[in-house]
Amino acid sequence: MMQTNKSMDKIDKEIFGDNQFFGINHRSQDKSEELLKRFGDIINILKVYDNAFDCGIKAVMLNSNDRAEEICQYFRDHKVKYGEVAWYPSVPYPHKYADMVNELGIFPAISEVLFKGNTTGGVFSMIGKGISAAWSKDAIKMMEMLLDVEFKIYRGLNVRVFFLLNPITDLILGYGIKEVFEHYCEYVRKKYKVTPGFITLNLPYLKAKLKEWGIEEVVICSAINKAGFNMFPSKEEYEKVIAANDPNKYQLMAMSPLASGSITPQESFDYINNLNLQSVVFGASSKEHIQSSLGLINLKY
Amino acid sequence: MEKVRIGIIGMGRMGLTHFSIINTHPAIEITTLADSSSLMLDMMKKYLPNVKMYTDFNELLNSGMVDAVIVSTPSSLHYPVCKLACEKGVSVFCEKPFTTDPSMASKLADMFEEKGLVNQVGYVYRFDPVVNTIKNLLDEEVIGKICHVNAKFLSATISKMQPEKGWRSKRENGGGATYEMGSHVFDLMEYLFGKPERVIGSILNKVYSETVEDICEAGLQYKNEVTANIYINWSDYTYRKPMLSLDIHGTKGKILADLYGYKLFLREENKVKGLPSGWTSVPMNMISDPTPFYVRGTSFTNQLYDFADAVNESRKTRGCSFRAASYTQEIIHTIFNNDANK
Numbered sequence: 001m002m003q004t005n006k007s008m009d010k011i012d013k014e015i016f017g018d019n020q021f022f023g024i025n026h027r028s029q030d031k032s033e034e035l036l037k038r039f040g041d042i043i044n045i046l047k048v049y050d051n052a053f054d055c056g057i058k059a060v061m062l063n064s065n066d067r068a069e070e071i072c073q074y075f076r077d078h079k080v081k082y083g084e085v086a087w088y089p090s091v092p093y094p095h096k097y098a099d100m101v102n103e104l105g106i107f108p109a110i111s112e113v114l115f116k117g118n119t120t121g122g123v124f125s126m127i128g129k130g131i132s133a134a135w136s137k138d139a140i141k142m143m144e145m146l147l148d149v150e151f152k153i154y155r156g157l158n159v160r161v162f163f164l165l166n167p168i169t170d171l172i173l174g175y176g177i178k179e180v181f182e183h184y185c186e187y188v189r190k191k192y193k194v195t196p197g198f199i200t201l202n203l204p205y206l207k208a209k210l211k212e213w214g215i216e217e218v219v220i221c222s223a224i225n226k227a228g229f230n231m232f233p234s235k236e237e238y239e240k241v242i243a244a245n246d247p248n249k250y251q252l253m254a255m256s257p258l259a260s261g262s263i264t265p266q267e268s269f270d271y272i273n274n275l276n277l278q279s280v281v282f283g284a285s286s287k288e289h290i291q292s293s294l295g296l297i298n299l300k301y
Numbered sequence: 302m303e304k305v306r307i308g309i310i311g312m313g314r315m316g317l318t319h320f321s322i323i324n325t326h327p328a329i330e331i332t333t334l335a336d337s338s339s340l341m342l343d344m345m346k347k348y349l350p351n352v353k354m355y356t357d358f359n360e361l362l363n364s365g366m367v368d369a370v371i372v373s374t375p376s377s378l379h380y381p382v383c384k385l386a387c388e389k390g391v392s393v394f395c396e397k398p399f400t401t402d403p404s405m406a407s408k409l410a411d412m413f414e415e416k417g418l419v420n421q422v423g424y425v426y427r428f429d430p431v432v433n434t435i436k437n438l439l440d441e442e443v444i445g446k447i448c449h450v451n452a453k454f455l456s457a458t459i460s461k462m463q464p465e466k467g468w469r470s471k472r473e474n475g476g477g478a479t480y481e482m483g484s485h486v487f488d489l490m491e492y493l494f495g496k497p498e499r500v501i502g503s504i505l506n507k508v509y510s511e512t513v514e515d516i517c518e519a520g521l522q523y524k525n526e527v528t529a530n531i532y533i534n535w536s537d538y539t540y541r542k543p544m545l546s547l548d549i550h551g552t553k554g555k556i557l558a559d560l561y562g563y564k565l566f567l568r569e570e571n572k573v574k575g576l577p578s579g580w581t582s583v584p585m586n587m588i589s590d591p592t593p594f595y596v597r598g599t600s601f602t603n604q605l606y607d608f609a610d611a612v613n614e615s616r617k618t619r620g621c622s623f624r625a626a627s628y629t630q631e632i633i634h635t636i637f638n639n640d641a642n643k
Contacts (some may be wrong), residue, residue, distance in 0.1 A: 098314075139344050170596050174321025177348045201595040205325070229586040232595040259586060 007248035008217040009195060010278070011161060012059035012086055013299050016052045016290070017255065017283040021045050022065055038285070042070055051287040055294055059086040061281050063165065064150045065093040076156050083158065088281075090163040090199055091150035140183045147184075151192060161219045162188045163197035170200055178213045185215055195219055199255070201230050204237045207250065216249040221281065224254035226263060226271040242275050253279035258293075269296035276300070305612050308333035308367040308391075310358045310382055311374035312341050315396055315423075319371045322602050325594040326609045335361040358382050362389050369419065369612045371605070372396060376475035380405045383420075383623075387412045392419035394608045398475045398484045399626035403634045406627035413623050419611045421604070421618040422626040424488035426545070428600035428607070428619075430590035434583070435549070435558050436493055443571060445553030450529040452490060454482045456543035458535040463510045470512045477513030478535040479505070479633055486531055486545070487629045488621055490521065493547075494529070496628050497521040501528070503636040505643075508536035519636050561585050 021039045039045050045067070049060070062068055068089075075082050151162065164184060172180050188196040197219035200206045206220060224242075228235035245252055257272050257280055258265060272280055277299055284290045307329050309316050316336070324331055335355040336342055342354040355361040358378070362370070362385045369392040372382050379400050386393045393413070399422045400406045413420040426432050438444065458481070459469070469476040490497070501520035508515040515536040521529040546559040554567040562584040570578045592599040593606060604620050611618040621629075 139348065167597070170594075171318065171321045174324050174594065174596055175348070176324060179348060205594060227586060230595070232599075233593045234591065 008251060009160075011088075011195075011219055011251050011253065013279050014057060014294060014297055015059045015061050015088055015253070015279060015281040016049075016057045017061050017281045018063055020283040020285045021048070021067065022063070042067065042074070045071060046074060048285055052284075052290050053082075053085070055287065055290045057290070057294070058084065059088060059160070061088040061090060061163070062154075063093055064089060064091045064153050065095075068093075068153050072153055072155075072157060079156075085158060087154055087157045087159045088161050088163060088197070089151070089154045089159060090165045090197075091147065092165060092168065094165060094167045140180065143180070143184070144187055147187065159192065159194050161195045161197040162192060163199050163219070163221060166199040166201050169198045169206070170202055173200065173202060173206055173209065176209065178215075181210065181213060181215055185218060197221060197253075202232050203252075204233065204241045207241050207245070210250070219251045219253060219279075221253040221255055221279075223256040223259065224272065224275065224277070225257050225259045226268055227259060229259040230256060239275070242277065245276055247276070247278050251278040253277070253281060255281045257282055265293065266296055269293070269298075273298050273300060304328055304330040305609055306330055306332045306366060306368045307609070308335065308361050308364075308370045310335045310361060310370055310372050311378075311396075312336040312338075312345070313373060316371070316373040318597050318601065319373060319394075319605060321596050322594065322605050323371065323609060326606055328613050329609050332366045333361050333364060359385065362386055362391060367391055369393065369608070371608075376401050376480070377473050380409065383409050384412065387416055387418060390416065390418065392608075392612045394419075394421045394423065394605065395623075396423045397488075397626070398480045398633070399623065399630055401473050401475065401480070401630075403627065403630045406623070406630040410623035410627045419608065419616075419618060420623040421608050421611070421620040422488075422623065423604065424485060424492075424621040424626065424629075425598075425600045425604050426485055426489050427492050427621055428603040429560065430588040430599065431558055431560060431563055431585055432489065432492070434588055435547070435556055435563055438556060438565065439493060439549070441574070442551075443554065443574060443576065444549065444551030444556060444565070444567070446525070447494065447527050447549060447551050449527070449550045450490070450494065451532075451548040452486050452529060452546070453532045454486050454543065454545045455533075455537040455540050456482065456535045457538045457540050458482070458543070459509050459515055460536060460538040461509055470510060472513055477510070477517075478515050478533050479517040479636060482535055482543070483517050483531070483533040483636075484629055484633060486533060487632050488626070489545075489547075490529060490531070491625060491628055492621070494523055494527060497523050497529070497632065500632060500635040500639060502641065503639045504641040505637070508534075510536075517636065521632070562587070 062071065185196040188194060195218065198206060199221045201223060203220060203222040210218065223230035224238060231238050242252060254272050254277050258268050280297055280299065282293050284293055305328060307323060309320055309331065312334060320331065323329055331352055333353045333355065334342065334345065335358045337356060339356055342356065346354055353364065353366060370386055372379060372393060372395040374382060376398050379395055383393050383395055463470060472480065475481065499522050501522050503519040505514035506516040515534065517533040519531045521531065544559060549556040554565060557564045565576065565581045567576055567578050570576065590599050592602050594602055596602060607619050
């Protein structure tokens with residue numbers, strides 16, 4: 001595992017998220033459907049990105065869902081214009097796996113993902129690895145192969161952190177297997193030369209485990225908001241852990257900052273601004289909302 | 302204090318999730334796993350050296366290494382697994398649907414009650430924060446006497462023609478919209494309104510499946526003349542996520558609830574509870590829902606923690622007992638037998 005004395009690379013303070021594009025709304029199914037309809041056309045997604053960049057956004061978080069390949073391809077094709085944008089991908093797209101695992105069972109689902117839609121060279125290298133993975137029944141090799149499939153979506157982009165999405169992070173966190181976390185971090189650092197990141201809804205538990213295992217220099221992204229929504233086991237525990245955090249070891253990123261029920265965006269961001277946080281990821285679908293959110297974000301760190 | 306020793310039987314998607322959740326409970330220790338796939342067990346063995354692995358559940362239950370087990374096998378195995386567990390004095394958390402035979406369900410309920418062992422079925426909505434908030438409103442008669450309930454559960458689970466393979470195409474494995482989704486609704490109805498007096502009528506329809514139903518409609522009648530319409534459709538392709546909803550009509554008001562929150566209509570102000578007349582909307586994130594560790598949903602964690610705590614404290618669970626699940630099983634069977642399309 002990589003450990004150095006220098007402080008870890010700083011991440012972007014303001015990151016533009018993607019929930020709005022995929023009909024993810026924690027409060028209303030109707031709102032979800034409305035968003036899905038609007039962003040069914042990729043042109044509308046790209047317009048929002050252009051608005052965000054106009055407002056001064058320099059970093060983007062994007063999940064490896066159905067639309068990601070298409071979006072990434074656009075940005076690759078227009079590298080001259082968008083080359084400076086920093087990418088914070090999160091993998092995998094959970095629905096894809098959940099449905100397949102339900103239908104096929106776990107191992108057939110994994111091979112379906114690994115051997116579908118890859119280039120010839122890729123397939124051969126994967127089959128090679130796959131055979132040995134099956135041979136040694138090695139979960140970690142299998143994980144590396146799945147990561148390669150997911151990370152391929154972002155090839156050629158300026159990636160800063162690779163995040164493991166919370167359904168996976170938290171599922172494996174419960175197992176408490178140090179090697180899996182250690183290998184994930186090592187693989188991302190060595191093969192992709194980027195900082196490893198974890199999205200979690202259990203920040204205090206994850207942070208304690210990483211510390212216990214001696215895994216440092218990672219980014220942890222977690223829902224953090226004044227209402228305490230999606231903060232487990234409690235908002236109070238989060239506040240304690242955030243206050244005590246050393247940003248040279250763990251950079252902390254808040255997501256869902258506005259999931260605060262009835263309070264104003266001003267109050268919501270004031271709450272975030274006063275915590276020892278290094279970054280915040282937020283979403284919005286109009287230029288006005290992006291601009292006003294940016295105006296309210298003023299992280300202390 | 303001695304930790305509760307837990308075994309997990311069946312390491313499919315639910316078993317894998319249950320492991321992650323319950324492994325974070327400070328008062329338990331996972332000692333054993335059983336799964337028919339040796340591939341799965343071999344892979345896990347490497348990373349879980351302290352957990353004993355079995356390809357046969359009989360061996361796990363005979364090992365003497367468990368105080369309680371989580372059963373997440375196909376439903377057809379629930380009866381033999383639970384029966385042996387009971388004979389061995391082992392408490393059981395069993396996934397839904399409990400069994401696919403009402404006489405087996407009530408027999409298991411008898412056995413576990415007689416031995417005083419903790420018994421719980423994974424009807425997870427009993428731990429949902431919205432459900433429990435409306436249960437309180439109903440128990441306190443905030444909307445008066447209940448007259449009528451509409452319950453719907455819609456999803457796009459099966460949205461294309463189904464080849465005749467996979468567990469979903471077999472009713473004895475818990476396949477079909479009634480078992481997979483309807484059982485949740487019937488349990489929820491029982492949780493909120495008690496056991497129905499009778500099934501008024503039922504009709505099962507196919508959309509894409511060959512061997513099981515995609516749509517289940519049923520009418521239920523409760524004591525005090527309460528009636529309910531149930532509509533389950535797992536082939537409604539307009540839903541990205543499963544949508545469970547309840548419309549509850551009472552003499553003093555109405556509740557419209559889904560898993561995102563609820564709306565309450567009161568004809569008159571309720572001064573005792575501080576509730577205004579007219580509509581009040583409460584989104585899910587405004588409802589307190591303390592949960593120690595999140596994997597797949599707060600309810601999944603809270604139901605398993607409650608099971609572990611119940612075993613630890615030798616008390617009953619707050620969840621669905623085998624007895625309650627056997628009533629749900631009876632209703633489902635009556636629905637199958639009365640199917641007007643049969």
